[in-house]
Amino acid sequence: MDTTTEKTVSPETIIDLDSPRLFINRELSALQFQHRVFEEAVDENNPLLERVKFLAIVGSNLDEFFMVRVAGLKKQVDAGVLDLPADGLTPAEQLAEIRKVASSAMKEASSYFRTKLIPALKDAGIFILDYKELNKQQKENIENYYRDVIFPVLTPLAFDPGHPFPHISNLSLNMAVLLKDKKGNQHFARIKVPNTLPRLVPIKRSSGGVRKDGTVPYHHYFVWLEQVIATNLSSLFPGMEVVQAYPFRVVRDADMAIQELEAADLLETMEQTVRQRRFGTVIMITINETMSARIQEILIENLEITRNEVYTIEGPMGYSDLWALHAIDRYDIKDPPFKPAVPRPLKHIDGENIFAAIREHDILLHHPYDSFSPVIKFLKTAANDPDVLAIKMTLYRVGSKPPVVDALLEAAENGKQVAVLVELKARFDEESNIVWARMLEKEGVHVVYGLLGLKTHSKVAMVIRKEGEGITRYLHLATGNYNAITAQIYEDIGMFTCDPQMGADATDLFNYLTGYSSKKEYLKLLVAPINLRSQMTALINREIEIQRNGGQGHLIFKINSLVDKKMIQLLYVASQAGVKVDLFVRGICCLRPGLPGVSDNIQVTSIVGRFLEHSRIYYFKNGGNEEIYLGSADLMPRNIDRRVEALFPVQDKDMILHIRDNILKIYYQDNIKARRMLADGSYVRVKPQENDEPLSIQNWFITSRR
Secondary structure, X not given: OOOOOOXXXXXXXXXXXXXXXXXXXXXXXXXXXXXHHHHHHHOOOOOHHHHHHHHHHHHHHHHHHHHHHHHHHHHHHHHOOOOOOOXXXXXXXXXXXXXXXXXHHHHHHHHHHHHHHHHHHHHOOEEEEOHHHOOHHHHHHHHHHHHHHHHHHOOOEEEEOOEOXXXXXXXXXXXXXXXXXXXXXXXXXEEEXXXXXXXXXXEEEEEOOOOOOOOOOEEEEEEEHHHHHHHOHHHOOOOOEEEEEEEEEEEEOOOOOOOHHHOOOHHHXXXXXXXXXXXXXEEEEEEEOOOOHHHHHHHHHHOOOOHHHEEEEOOOOOHHHHHHHHOOOOHHHXXXXXOOEOOHHHOOOOOOHHHHHHHHOOEEEEEOOEOOHHHHHHHHHHHHOOOEEEEEEEEOOOOOOOHHHHHHHHHHHOOOEEXXXXXXXXXXXXXXXXXXXXXXXXXXXXXXXXXXXXXXXXXXXXXXXXXXXXXXXXXXXXXXXXXXXXHHOEEEEEEEEOOHHHHHHHHHHHHHHHOOOOOOOOOOOXXXXXXXXXXXXXXXXXXXHHHHOOOOOEEEEEEOOEOOHHHHHHHHHHHHHOOEEEEEEOOOEOEOOOXXXXXXXXXXXXXXXXXXXXXXXXXXXXXXXXXXXXXXXXXXXXXXXXXXXXXXXXXXXXXXXXXXXXXXXXXXXXXXXXXXXXXXXXXXXXXXXXOOOOOOHHHXXXXXXX
């Protein structure tokens, strides 16, 4: 994926840590991650519908990549931006490399879906048919469905002197139609394939053969909606001859520029900005290879793009729609379900006893292996406890019908003081968050929308409870969002504590978020953009000094992304000093491991599996007096400098040992889902060695909870 030429560096060479060759391009690393996700779609060890799911994830991830990252690069080119990333590629050079890699990835995914997944689905009794494959009865059923359901929804839009070229909305699938009237004149029209209808139109099911367990599964039949529309175009243009018809898909710039400093009301400004998103610049269109040159020219001219923004594939486009297949009730070709555990200290807890359990000692939750229900119980108990005075919380992505919002509304109804920071700028969750913000405000909750110029990404909930003559602050601190749905599929860690100093820090953090506070010192929390960079730098430097003084320095970081140049350079210095650096980086990694004299002591591993690895764990050996921080921040400039983030210490010694031995050390042993990063930016799968037992970390965590 990476095109930078590698050179050997001898240990004696004075190494310039600013050299671009020491860094991997952020965007190409992101595409490399999508390739690892695609590998899961290809892996026949995964259940069939899970493989389809991974292909759908690749589709939606690539859409977001173009909507945000490619859109940003195009803006840099248009603005003549000359600032270069650490790897030295100009925006134009990055766009050229992205086009090569992304085009190849799209064609590979399309080919695999058509030649491998569709036949495998057919063998399993799930038929995705082309219209021409339908039998007489199926065609009759589909024609009735077209007449009764599809036809009334369609709106053909002409393009001629009396009709301007129609607006093509973001992520929309469309039909480009060339027509001829009775005089022989040609006309162009566009039809939007309605996203309010199933993309894969279900045809009447039939029963299949008997399973080994004696049950009879249904056979499922589907046909593509755009093919149904294409077959019936004459009904939309009576008296006209349909000459050509081709599908195409549009992706627009969704990287919204929010003029926060000029906003009189950020909530109203966000509502307006979200509405404007659909009118963003076209970033790319996807077409089939068979589309005629005439129609291509019409689209290129009127969408105001160049041929470099046109991507051609064979077969259907828009693989994010394949999520619908994963909903089929075929559990024999899905991952087996499992029931999350409730940690022993909380197993038989109800009512105010949850506070007593937290007072006894800090409690760790490791999702999705541990249930998210204790977090909901914590908030619901607080909402109804007469001794609870106030609840304060940050909300970033909470999803639809969030139980945490229900608990906060209940608390407000019961007369508690409730203050919530709802981050309106959580990308692609803006509309949902606007709804919850308005609902909370309506019920009397104190709602703030964050700080100007900063996203609030920290995950903190604080309950203030009257106990005796004083108050106790109970905290839930986490690496992941307060989203009960994603807590079932994202790997995250949360912790309950009533540590007085962390409670004081949380109070200061909320004062910073809701009022005017310029506090620069925190007792235990590492808070971005205030002290996280300086404190993280000091912790790494301490490990370097320990190594230089004859000790054994060791860093283990489990994060989502590693991009920040200064942090990468500091890790290079640590490696040069002899510190052992183990990095578990799920996604983007701009550091090059294994460079002689630079990063010999750094190993980078990426794990992609059933659950999205999402927790951030920072381990420091500290000469045997080990320290661990957990939290919401990755090592990226945006997390360290442009977001409000919080890392919190794990203080219980047994809990530190548990994270070290029963979480981090197990990650080292994964030889099924782990990939090891090479210096050129590519990845190789870790395979079981002789006498090794095959181990998937995620399966291990599932079985260890039984």
